[in-house]
Amino acid sequence: MLLPLYALLVIADCVAAFNPSGSYAPANVSCPEDASFVRPASGISESETEWLKKRHAITDVYLAEFLDRADLEDFDAQDFLESLNRSINVGLAFSGGGYRAMLNGAGQISALDNRTAGADSHGLGGLLQASTYLAGLSGGNWLTGTLALNNWTSVEEIISGDTIWDLEHSIINSGGINIFSTASRWDDISDAIQDKQDAGFNTSLTDIWGRALSYQFFGEEDDGGVSLTFSGIAQFEPFINAEMPFPFSVAVGRAPHTKIINLNSTVFEFNPFELGSWDPSLYSFTELKYMGSDVSNGEPTSDICVQGYDNGGFVLGTSSSLFNQFLLQLNTTSLSGIVYDLIYSFLTNLDEDSDDVAIYHPNPFLDTSYAALQTIVESEYLYLVDGGEDYQNIPFAPLLQPERDVDVIFAFDNSADTDDNFPNGTSLSATYDRQFGSQGNGTSFPYVPSMDTIIAYNLTEKPLFLGCNASNLTDLGTIPPLVVYIPNIAYTTWSNTSTFKMSYDNDERDAIIQNGFEAATRYNLTIDENWHKCVACAIIHREQERNNITQSDECAECFQEYCWNGEQYTGDETVLARSLNYTSSSNHEVSSISAAGADGSTSTASASSQSTSSSHNAAVSFGPSYSAGFIAVAVAPMIGLMF
Numbered sequence: 293m294l295l296p297l298y299a300l301l302v303i304a305d306c307v308a309a310f311n312p313s314g315s316y317a318p319a320n321v322s323c324p325e326d327a328s329f330v331r332p333a334s335g336i337s338e339s340e341t342e343w344l345k346k347r348h349a350i351t352d353v354y355l356a357e358f359l360d361r362a363d364l365e366d367f368d369a370q371d372f373l374e375s376l377n378r379s380i381n382v383g384l385a386f387s388g389g390g391y392r393a394m395l396n397g398a399g400q401i402s403a404l405d406n407r408t409a410g411a412d413s414h415g416l417g418g419l420l421q422a423s424t425y426l427a428g429l430s431g432g433n434w435l436t437g438t439l440a441l442n443n444w445t446s447v448e449e450i451i452s453g454d455t456i457w458d459l460e461h462s463i464i465n466s467g468g469i470n471i472f473s474t475a476s477r478w479d480d481i482s483d484a485i486q487d488k489q490d491a492g493f494n495t496s497l498t499d500i501w502g503r504a505l506s507y508q509f510f511g512e513e514d515d516g517g518v519s520l521t522f523s524g525i526a527q528f529e530p531f532i533n534a535e536m537p538f539p540f541s542v543a544v545g546r547a548p549h550t551k552i553i554n555l556n557s558t559v560f561e562f563n564p565f566e567l568g569s570w571d572p573s574l575y576s577f578t579e580l581k582y583m584g585s586d587v588s589n590g591e592p593t594s595d596i597c598v599q600g601y602d603n604g605g606f607v608l609g610t611s612s613s614l615f616n617q618f619l620l621q622l623n624t625t626s627l628s629g630i631v632y633d634l635i636y637s638f639l640t641n642l643d644e645d646s647d648d649v650a651i652y653h654p655n656p657f658l659d660t661s662y663a664a665l666q667t668i669v670e671s672e673y674l675y676l677v678d679g680g681e682d683y684q685n686i687p688f689a690p691l692l693q694p695e696r697d698v699d700v701i702f703a704f705d706n707s708a709d710t711d712d713n714f715p716n717g718t719s720l721s722a723t724y725d726r727q728f729g730s731q732g733n734g735t736s737f738p739y740v741p742s743m744d745t746i747i748a749y750n751l752t753e754k755p756l757f758l759g760c761n762a763s764n765l766t767d768l769g770t771i772p773p774l775v776v777y778i779p780n781i782a783y784t785t786w787s788n789t790s791t792f793k794m795s796y797d798n799d800e801r802d803a804i805i806q807n808g809f810e811a812a813t814r815y816n817l818t819i820d821e822n823w824h825k826c827v828a829c830a831i832i833h834r835e836q837e838r839n840n841i842t843q844s845d846e847c848a849e850c851f852q853e854y855c856w857n858g859e860q861y862t863g864d865e866t867v868l869a870r871s872l873n874y875t876s877s878s879n880h881e882v883s884s885i886s887a888a889g890a891d892g893s894t895s896t897a898s899a900s901s902q903s904t905s906s907s908h909n910a911a912v913s914f915g916p917s918y919s920a921g922f923i924a925v926a927v928a929p930m931i932g933l934m935f
């Protein structure tokens with residue numbers, strides 16, 4: 293049964309981004325000598341440290357260019373950066389929220405990408421190239437994962453091609469009216485899941501979900517990235533050359549046999565080298581490439597290890613596992629094989645406690661010794677769920693670790709918090725609160741406006757800077773990064789589509805992407821021509837503070853315009869009630885644009901005001917051929933609150 297060891301070595305050596313098995317089934321390989329896969333979370337990994345040296349050489353150059361183009365008064369970017377004894381770290385975070393978050397996020401990231409036409413002249417082009425870290429969660433991780441796992445492709449490249457992000461048909465019904473094509477897709481998915489089971493590994497709905505998503509994100513080649521691994525990102529040239537930021541996917545741990553998720557939950561990050569958590573409840577990282585190996589305290593229990601467990605789609609599916617539940621609307625009578633068995637058993641057992649769970653077995657953290665709590669490390673299984681389930685729908689965690697020393701985080705919030713699917717800053721409060729709990733462990737997050745404040749002062753009408761003044765933050769554990777919060781704002785199309793909208797035609801898709809570009813750039817720098825300057829001011833601010841450099845008048849004006857002044861709203865409720873309706877009040881531009889009937893937004897606008905006036909459940913929208921009933925009952929109450 294076992295391959296001879298030399299054969300295993302040869303296979304392991306020639307694989308690049310891919311599972312040595314060439315399929316979805318994890319593969320046996322020989323263990324590295326003296327292997328010990330787990331380490332305490334006391335710092336960043338050696339691999340990350342080494343990689344950062346290369347990355348900083350590149351971000352320094354791009355940052356200098358970006359700052360130069362901002363044309364700040366009395367400021368020489370080159371001199372400034374050279375005077376520092378470190379590199380400035382910019383972190384980007386993309387929230388969850390299904391395809392709405394993926395597409396708005398795509399437009400937002402394209403506005404920072406100097407590969408996008410127009411990003412240099414009326415956007416923030418080059419900021420992506422100057423960023424050190426890139427975090428995605430749930431729908432946001434579909435975006436960051438698609439880019440990273442496709443050899444660091446660009447949004448513009450994706451939408452000008454026709455191989456990925458074809459969202460016209462939901463994954464439930466991938467062939468559209470061609471039911472044979474749909475059926476054959478499900479057969480392929482079924483075979484892949486069967487392969488993993490045959491190799492002796494447990495599977496869960498998340499395996500099916502991840503496989504199904506993968507065809508949209510990785511195309512038909514390699515059968516929808518069936519053997520593509522997340523750790524394989526480290527084998528792509530743009531990563532090897534550090535020409536892309538360091539990517540994270542964020543998920544949340546769930547204690548075995550419970551459904552409880554709160555700010556005590558363990559937040560996990562996947563990065564190209566490791567999986568793990570900085571939280572005291574685990575405080576460990578494991579080498580991602582060897583996940584799936586039988587280990588105790590991180591040491592293999594035999595000389596046979598496993599590779600290929602960390603399938604790319606499986607990781608992206610884990611971070612977005614709440615959407616697993618869409619699979620339960622699959623027509624089981626037209627399915628066969630293992631997919632039928634799994635869906636059928638969930639439908640009949642109504643095992644609601646685990647239908648959003650990704651099962652990782654064997655648990656790579658079994659019997660490790662660094663965790664303050666035993667819950668995770670004593671279990672044979674590691675259970676991970678959607679990164680947004682703890683209400684922290686923006687993936688801040690990896691970027692707040694003092695060890696990563698991030699100066700500024702650009703936080704793109706495409707959550708659906710309000711009745712009409714716009715963000716209301718809820719996740720900022722969740723992350724703020726967490727620092728004071730037992731899982732905070734030295735991370736800090738700037739003071740945040742209360743929900744009432746955000747609403748009463750219309751704070752999601754434009755970008756918002758938090759933590760502008762470090763001297764105001766000394767009561768916190770450490771000085772946190774400055775946060776540039778950029779909410780979804782509708783300018784040229786109603787970008788507040790339902791979290792449950794599972795299909796988009798290319799026009800809808802591209803319109804939301806364009807709107808995302810506009811939201812990140814203050815409507816292509818037309819609302820504020822100084823926006824690029826103000827972003828530059830935010831980036832250099834922490835280092836200016838550290839070095840006692842007085843802020844220029846120009847930057848002070850920017851901070852006046854964009855920083856939260858610390859004032860909490862204490863006024864009466866009627867103001868809040870009035871402001872609740874974002875669709876009618878906040879988004880002036882799209883209101884006037886749709887009034888003028890431009891961009892075909894009239895039809896989407898009416899769809900949106902429909903959802904405004906209706907309840908959460910009624911706002912759920914599915915592909916035409918599927919009944920909304922089941923999901924409206926089973927899923928909406930859960931997701932509705934969270935995204």
Ligand SMILES: *[C@@H]1O[C@H](CO)[C@@H](O)[C@H](O)[C@H]1NC(C)=O
Nearest residue numbers: 293294295320491492594596
């Ligand atoms: C992998 O190794 C395990 C023992 O560690 C064995 O049970 C299993 O059958 C092997 N799988 C393959 C595909 O060789």
Ligand SMILES: *[C@@H]1O[C@H](CO)[C@@H](O)[C@H](O)[C@H]1NC(C)=O
Nearest residue numbers: 354357406407408412418421
């Ligand atoms: C992006 O910026 C780099 C560095 O200035 C430059 O070499 C490259 O040509 C730019 N790319 C585009 C598409 O403008």
Ligand SMILES: *[C@@H]1O[C@H](CO)[C@@H](O)[C@H](O)[C@H]1NC(C)=O
Nearest residue numbers: 409410411784806809810816
């Ligand atoms: C804003 O810029 C983007 C990227 O160049 C472009 O696609 C979009 O049409 C512009 N929006 C407006 C309203 O001109």
Ligand SMILES: *[C@@H]1O[C@H](CO)[C@@H](O)[C@H](O)[C@H]1NC(C)=O
Nearest residue numbers: 442443444445528529530535
């Ligand atoms: C990945 O992109 C780089 C350019 O950034 C290119 O040189 C390389 O051939 C690509 N690799 C693959 C596998 O497509």
Ligand SMILES: *[C@@H]1O[C@H](CO)[C@@H](O)[C@H](O)[C@H]1NC(C)=O
Nearest residue numbers: 553554555556557729730731
């Ligand atoms: C979180 O954990 C702490 C310490 O274990 C405990 O005191 C607190 O009640 C927990 N909070 C929640 C919401 O479970």
Ligand SMILES: *[C@@H]1O[C@H](CO)[C@@H](O)[C@H](O)[C@H]1NC(C)=O
Nearest residue numbers: 471622623624625626627917
């Ligand atoms: C499910 O699929 C079967 C076989 O393809 C078909 O006869 C049946 O009408 C389908 N049921 C629904 C509810 O679509």
Ligand SMILES: *[C@@H]1O[C@H](CO)[C@@H](O)[C@H](O)[C@H]1NC(C)=O
Nearest residue numbers: 708709710711716718933934
């Ligand atoms: C803000 O969002 C949270 C979470 O989605 C929601 O519970 C709350 O009702 C929202 N508040 C307002 C005023 O929109």
Ligand SMILES: *[C@@H]1O[C@H](CO)[C@@H](O)[C@H](O)[C@H]1NC(C)=O
Nearest residue numbers: 571572575662663664733734
């Ligand atoms: C973080 O947690 C670890 C493990 O519990 C502990 O050793 C460490 O001192 C904590 N760090 C801070 C800054 O609290």
Ligand SMILES: *[C@@H]1O[C@H](CO)[C@@H](O)[C@H](O)[C@H]1NC(C)=O
Nearest residue numbers: 747748749750871876877878
């Ligand atoms: C918030 O927006 C509403 C509607 O545009 C406006 O009436 C109100 O004055 C604004 N509030 C503040 C504090 O700007």
Ligand SMILES: *[C@@H]1O[C@H](CO)[C@@H](O)[C@H](O)[C@H]1NC(C)=O
Nearest residue numbers: 835836837838839840841842
């Ligand atoms: C900045 O000023 C403070 C207080 O005046 C001083 O303690 C600190 O050493 C100065 N830092 C630098 C880098 O000059």
Ligand SMILES: *[C@@H]1O[C@H](CO)[C@@H](O)[C@H](O)[C@H]1NC(C)=O
Nearest residue numbers: 739760761764856857858859
């Ligand atoms: C900063 O500190 C001052 C003085 O304590 C306080 O008045 C102000 O509200 C604070 N600002 C913020 C943003 O916390």
Ligand SMILES: *[C@@H]1O[C@H](CO)[C@@H](O)[C@H](O)[C@H]1NC(C)=O
Nearest residue numbers: 873874875876877901904905
């Ligand atoms: C929100 O505004 C829209 C458009 O003006 C209106 O149709 C809708 O009834 C309002 N909804 C609420 C809850 O006030």
